[in-house]
Amino acid sequence: MIVGFDVGGTNARALLIDPSTGDVLDSALASSxxxxxxxxxxxxxxxxxxxxxxxxxxxxxxxxxxGLAHRSGVVRYSPNLPNLVEFPIGPELERALGVxxxxxxxxxxxxxxxxxxGAGRGSDNFAFVALGTGIGTGFVLDGRLxxxxxxFAGESGHMVVDAHGPEHITGQRGPWEYFASGTALxxxxxxxxxxxxxxxxxxxAGSAEAITxxxxxxxxxxxxxxxxxxxxxxxxxxxxxxxxxxxxLDLERIVLGGGLADIGEPLRSxxxxxxxxxxxxxxxxxxxxxxxxELGPDASALGAGLMAADLL
Amino acid sequence: MIVGFDVGGTNARALLIDPSTGDVLDSALASSxxxxxxxxxxxxxxxxxxxxxxxxxxxxxxxxxxGLAHRSGVVRYSPNLPNLVEFPIGPELERALGVxxxxxxxxxxxxxxxxxxGAGRGSDNFAFVALGTGIGTGFVLDGRLxxxxxxFAGESGHMVVDAHGPEHITGQRGPWEYFASGTALxxxxxxxxxxxxxxxxxxxAGSAEAITxxxxxxxxxxxxxxxxxxxxxxxxxxxxxxxxxxxxLDLERIVLGGGLADIGEPLRSxxxxxxxxxxxxxxxxxxxxxxxxELGPDASALGAGLMAADLL
Numbered sequence: 001m002i003v004g005f006d007v008g009g010t011n012a013r014a015l016l017i018d019p020s021t022g023d024v025l026d027s028a029l030a031s032s033x034x035x036x037x038x039x040x041x042x043x044x045x046x047x048x049x050x051x052x053x054x055x056x057x058x059x060x061x062x063x064x065x066x067g068l069a070h071r072s073g074v075v076r077y078s079p080n081l082p083n084l085v086e087f088p089i090g091p092e093l094e095r096a097l098g099v100x101x102x103x104x105x106x107x108x109x110x111x112x113x114x115x116x117x118g119a120g121r122g123s124d125n126f127a128f129v130a131l132g133t134g135i136g137t138g139f140v141l142d143g144r145l146x147x148x149x150x151x152f153a154g155e156s157g158h159m160v161v162d163a164h165g166p167e168h169i170t171g172q173r174g175p176w177e178y179f180a181s182g183t184a185l186x187x188x189x190x191x192x193x194x195x196x197x198x199x200x201x202x203x204x205a206g207s208a209e210a211i212t213x214x215x216x217x218x219x220x221x222x223x224x225x226x227x228x229x230x231x232x233x234x235x236x237x238x239x240x241x242x243x244x245x246x247x248x249l250d251l252e253r254i255v256l257g258g259g260l261a262d263i264g265e266p267l268r269s270x271x272x273x274x275x276x277x278x279x280x281x282x283x284x285x286x287x288x289x290x291x292x293x294e295l296g297p298d299a300s301a302l303g304a305g306l307m308a309a310d311l312l
Numbered sequence: 313m314i315v316g317f318d319v320g321g322t323n324a325r326a327l328l329i330d331p332s333t334g335d336v337l338d339s340a341l342a343s344s345x346x347x348x349x350x351x352x353x354x355x356x357x358x359x360x361x362x363x364x365x366x367x368x369x370x371x372x373x374x375x376x377x378x379g380l381a382h383r384s385g386v387v388r389y390s391p392n393l394p395n396l397v398e399f400p401i402g403p404e405l406e407r408a409l410g411v412x413x414x415x416x417x418x419x420x421x422x423x424x425x426x427x428x429x430g431a432g433r434g435s436d437n438f439a440f441v442a443l444g445t446g447i448g449t450g451f452v453l454d455g456r457l458x459x460x461x462x463x464f465a466g467e468s469g470h471m472v473v474d475a476h477g478p479e480h481i482t483g484q485r486g487p488w489e490y491f492a493s494g495t496a497l498x499x500x501x502x503x504x505x506x507x508x509x510x511x512x513x514x515x516x517a518g519s520a521e522a523i524t525x526x527x528x529x530x531x532x533x534x535x536x537x538x539x540x541x542x543x544x545x546x547x548x549x550x551x552x553x554x555x556x557x558x559x560x561l562d563l564e565r566i567v568l569g570g571g572l573a574d575i576g577e578p579l580r581s582x583x584x585x586x587x588x589x590x591x592x593x594x595x596x597x598x599x600x601x602x603x604x605x606e607l608g609p610d611a612s613a614l615g616a617g618l619m620a621a622d623l624l
Contacts, residue, residue, distance in 0.1 A: 068593065068596050068597070076596045076597070077593055077596035123461075124461070125460060125461035137560075141458055141460070141465075142456065142458070142459070144454065144456070146453055146454070146561065147454070147562070148437060148453070148561055148562020149435075149436070149437040149562050149563060149564035149598070150562055150564075150597065150598060151562070152562040152597060153453075153560070153561050153562040154560070154562075155559040155560070155562075155593070156559060156560045158559045158592045158593070159556045159560060160473055160552065160555070160556060161472055161473065161475050162474060162475040162476060162486075163473050163474040163477070163486070163552060164474060164476065164477070165475070165476070170593075171592070172592050174474075174475070175592070240472065240475060243472070244471045244472060244556070245560065247467040247468060247470045247471050248449075248465070248466070248467070248468045248471060248557065248560060248561075249458065249460055249465050249560075250459070250460020250461050250462055250463070250464040250465040250466075250467075251460070251461060252461035252462075278472075280470045280482050280483070280484050280487070281380065281389055281467070281470070281482075284380055284388045284389035285380070285388070285462065285464065286461070286462060
């Protein structure tokens with residue numbers, strides 16, 4: 001069996017996975033607080049627990065983290081896990097467990113899970129686009145997971161799409177993530193409410209300032225015309241970055257994941273429609289399929305485990 | 313032996329290649345005018361000529377074309393070769409020659425040539441960026457050439473980097489190619505001359521309106537401060553798109569090719585410097601190497617031949 005971890009800023013989630021089927025046999029959760037050695041002890045403890053609980057041996061472990069996870073198993077940059085930066089979590093966990101450990105970016109791991117077990121099945125050339133607080137992406141090209149020279153592939157949320165646009169928290173002007181993340185959806189809702197075009201949002205949130213992407217999504221699902229218009233504008237911004245990725249990589253499918261995939265069909269069809277509008281040369285290309293991710297919040301831990309299984 | 317073709321709007325260039333070494337044994341040129349069947353006859357004639365002239369059998373042929381070349385050997389879109397669109401040049405040439413034929417995008421083919429024989433050697437994760445009238449790109453990831461679902465990968469020149477920027481001939485607003493192609497360099501030179509910041513260009517070209525990228529490049533090579541400033545601004549625009557590609561794919565090397573690579577070291581170092589400025593998180597990443605292409609105008613025909621050799 002394999003253990004896959006998704007290590008976030010607050011929690012570490014662990015799944016015990018049968019690598020031959022992808023079945024999840026057990027799961028566990030622990031705090032990810034503390035420094036590198038502390039986290040290694042936490043993760044090793046979870047593995048011990050699952051090994052004992054299930055009676056199965058654990059042959060490898062995979063760790064998915066938000067940020068720049070180097071192929072060597074060192075996290076080079078992670079706003080969510082500042083204590084982990086430059087700590088060799090991969091080698092240290094390997095030593096603690098005595099089995100091979102793979103460390104990868106969480107979106108990259110999620111991509112591999114969707115490829116093997118989810119909405120990427122049947123496609124050799126697709127992108128996984130995780131829309132959450134920011135945007136994480138990953139790619140399968142010619143049936144192979146793209147990791148990049150160092151393991152940093154898929155930082156597409158930082159791709160600049162509006163070079164003279166607003167300044168983002170990264171210091172860049174106009175990166176895709178500024179316009180098409182969950183953070184952006186909330187801002188678009190607040191702007192619409194301020195302009196008198198989203199009164200429902202003000203009611204739901206208590207004030208225009210308190211509107212988040214959840215309020216926009218909820219009101220749109222209830223048929224509120226103001227929210228539907230905001231969501232349509234948001235889908236356009238998602239499609240703008242997706243169109244760039246399709247031009248660069250000639251993808252045949254886009255898998256929309258992350259928290260915002262809970263919006264469901266309105267998001268999927270909105271992005272698909274705008275992609276047809278924005279993709280130059282769309283008349284000469286096969287239509288790019290836009291689908292929703294299938295594995296939900298388990299994708300990263302599952303994919304991290306499957307990537308580790310590939311080491312065996 | 314293999315024959316590699318580079319079919320442009322005016323000419324078809326053919327190289328007779330030893331696929332085991334990449335050595336070019338012979339070359340020939342013919343007009344690419346006429347419809348699909350006419351072009352097939354032209355290319356088949358060149359193969360016959362080379363076969364007879366060299367005394368070597370020809371085991372496969374590869375064709376590089378500007379535009380969307382489908383993996384099936386049909387050109388789906390090509391502004392330079394309107395007569396060829398939807399014509400099954402691959403299958404028809406295969407029938408005429410009696411050997412396997414591969415059809416691919418010219419920049420994709422050039423990428424593979426640089427990978428095998430040129431400036432991509434020693435890197436498993438690089439981009440070839442051909443700066444000419446427009447921008448063509450290609451990628452090697454994990455040592456493999458990226459072709460995409462249909463064979464259309466690398467249309468990065470159309471990637472939007474300035475969503476509210478000027479309208480391009482494609483109808484898009486602010487694609488990379490608008491700012492960073494040879495066409496753009498000429499425009500930047502004219503704008504600088506109009507603003508009184510590039511008098512040398514006016515002298516060289518006869519008038520501000522007649523300034524092209526060549527005048528900017530020439531004057532910069534001669535040390536003209538106005539031209540050097542224009543070229544620096546141009547390098548920034550090239551780097552802006554390159555930064556996006558690095559974020560998406562985690563490339564370790566950028567190979568600058570196409571006609572503008574003749575500018576040489578000032579282009580290379582300018583793009584490298586600006587890339588360091590514009591690439592978010594550059595502090596946490598290994599420095600991306602920026603190098604000049606090594607194979608010049610032969611790259612596409614060479615690469616098309618090498619791609620065909622891979623069919624054998």
